[in-house]
Amino acid sequence: MHPDATSPSHRIARVAAHLNPTRPQMEEGAALRPAACRAKGGAPGFKVAVVGAAGGIGQSLSLLMKMNPLVSVLHLYDVVNTPGVTADVSHMDTSAVVRGFIGQQQLEAALTGMDLVIIPAGLPRKPGMTRDDLFNKNAGIVRSICEGVAKSCPNAIVNLISNPVNSTVPIAAEVFKRAGTYCPKRLLGVTTLDVARANTFVAEVLGVDPREVNVPVVGGHAGVTILPLLSQVSPPCSFTPDEISYLTNRIQNGGTEVVEAKAGAGSATLSMAFAAAKFADACLRGMRGDAGIVECSYVASEVTELPFFASKVRLGRGGAEEILPLGPLNDFERAGLEKAKKELSESIQKGVSFMNK
Numbered sequence: 392m393h394p395d396a397t398s399p400s401h402r403i404a405r406v407a408a409h410l411n412p413t414r415p416q417m418e419e420g421a422a423l424r425p426a427a428c429r430a431k432g433g434a435p436g437f438k439v440a441v442v443g444a445a446g447g448i449g450q451s452l453s454l455l456m457k458m459n460p461l462v463s464v465l466h467l468y469d470v471v472n473t474p475g476v477t478a479d480v481s482h483m484d485t486s487a488v489v490r491g492f493i494g495q496q497q498l499e500a501a502l503t504g505m506d507l508v509i510i511p512a513g514l515p516r517k518p519g520m521t522r523d524d525l526f527n528k529n530a531g532i533v534r535s536i537c538e539g540v541a542k543s544c545p546n547a548i549v550n551l552i553s554n555p556v557n558s559t560v561p562i563a564a565e566v567f568k569r570a571g572t573y574c575p576k577r578l579l580g581v582t583t584l585d586v587a588r589a590n591t592f593v594a595e596v597l598g599v600d601p602r603e604v605n606v607p608v609v610g611g612h613a614g615v616t617i618l619p620l621l622s623q624v625s626p627p628c629s630f631t632p633d634e635i636s637y638l639t640n641r642i643q644n645g646g647t648e649v650v651e652a653k654a655g656a657g658s659a660t661l662s663m664a665f666a667a668a669k670f671a672d673a674c675l676r677g678m679r680g681d682a683g684i685v686e687c688s689y690v691a692s693e694v695t696e697l698p699f700f701a702s703k704v705r706l707g708r709g710g711a712e713e714i715l716p717l718g719p720l721n722d723f724e725r726a727g728l729e730k731a732k733k734e735l736s737e738s739i740q741k742g743v744s745f746m747n748k
């Protein structure tokens with residue numbers, strides 16, 4: 392080794408070799424600079440990509456994934472503004488190495504080698520819109536990102552956040568089927584925010600800490616398809632008919648509550664990033680081989696006659712290893728399930744038809 396190889400000036404030169412302030416950092420799919428310096432000594436862990444990383448959800452989610460000790464490499468991809476987000480997040484002194492990628496030409500580099508791909512890309516709602524009103528814009532975005540996944544990291548587990556989730560998950564499944572890479576266990580629609588809201592609102596009614604409450608929320612992720620199973624709350628408790636009506640309505644309309652409060656400035660981003668980070672962490676713990684990881688997610692399912700349905704799933708090394716049964720429903724929940732299935736069936740068909748056009 393050269394006598395100066397470990398001297399401060401040599402180390403600075405080594406870092407500087409990866410910095411070229413006269414060029415945009417994101418050109419040519421290059422990894423952002425210090426990553427290259429630390430790659431050798433990087434902590435063991437999973438490689439995770441956030442697709443849509445410069446958005447409202449994407450920025451906070453990138454921050455939270457940078458804090459996750461199970462992540463060794465974090466790729467941040469968007470069609471705009473990734474350089475700033477990447478530079479910012481990369482200064483956090485946690486172990487994950489951060490690299491930024493921008494634009495369609497860099498999608499392949501962003502996704503290659505990833506173990507987990509989290510997708511919060513696409514338009515959010517404005518007041519007066521349903522999630523389904525986002526279909527025309529977001530269906531194409533999800534299709535092109537999933538084509539990238541099929542090509543560059545076909546074995547990655549995908550956490551799909553982009554709305555309308557009830558249709559975008561079937562679209563992703565069709566893309567993977569066409570590419571010959573489809574594995575139902577690896578495609579998970581993120582419905583964790585519904586569970587977070589249900590836990591919060593139920594805890595408020597019960598006057599307890601929300602962290603002690605677990606409400607299964609099944610069905611899908613829009614309006615009546617969001618079906619909280621209040622008869623199965625843990626720890627066991629009971630509600631009056633008025634409380635059931637209030638809670639069901641508030642949980643089903645939690646997204647709209649935020650959209651209206653933001654008054655045109657988008658939909659839930661902070662609580663969603665929190666929920667997505669929680670779900671991604673559960674997936675990573677499952678991938679590591681931890682036992683007993685159970686979360687609700689919208690997945691390919693045989694729990695009902697529909698091809699996709701959200702329910703409790705056991706997460707393992709391969710993704711959604713087991714779909715758990717719904718358990719006993721009361722009359723109110725059985726009626727809710729019928730309504731949910733009717734709308735879900737149409738949303739699933741809409742996603743599949745989009746791919747068959």
Ligand SMILES: NC(=O)c1ccc[n+]([C@@H]2O[C@H](COP(=O)([O-])OP(=O)(O)OC[C@H]3O[C@@H](n4cnc5c(N)ncnc54)[C@H](O)[C@@H]3O)[C@@H](O)[C@H]2O)c1
Pocket residue numbers: 442443444445446447448449468469470471511512513514515516525529532535536551552553554555556581582583584585612657658659660663
């Ligand atoms: N599943 C859920 O529970 C849940 C909760 C909240 C929001 N959402 C959905 O998440 C999506 C994102 O919401 P947001 O508030 O972050 O929106 P946003 O507009 O703030 O951010 C979206 C980001 O996606 C990027 N993007 C657009 N096309 C892209 C492409 N082809 N590849 C990569 N990135 C692309 C945009 O540049 C933008 O940075 C919306 O569809 C919203 O409805 C889902």
Ligand SMILES: O=C(O)C[C@H](O)C(=O)O
Pocket residue numbers: 515516522554584612645646647649650658659
């Ligand atoms: O409501 C929305 O449009 C965003 C998201 O699906 C949510 O539930 O907050």
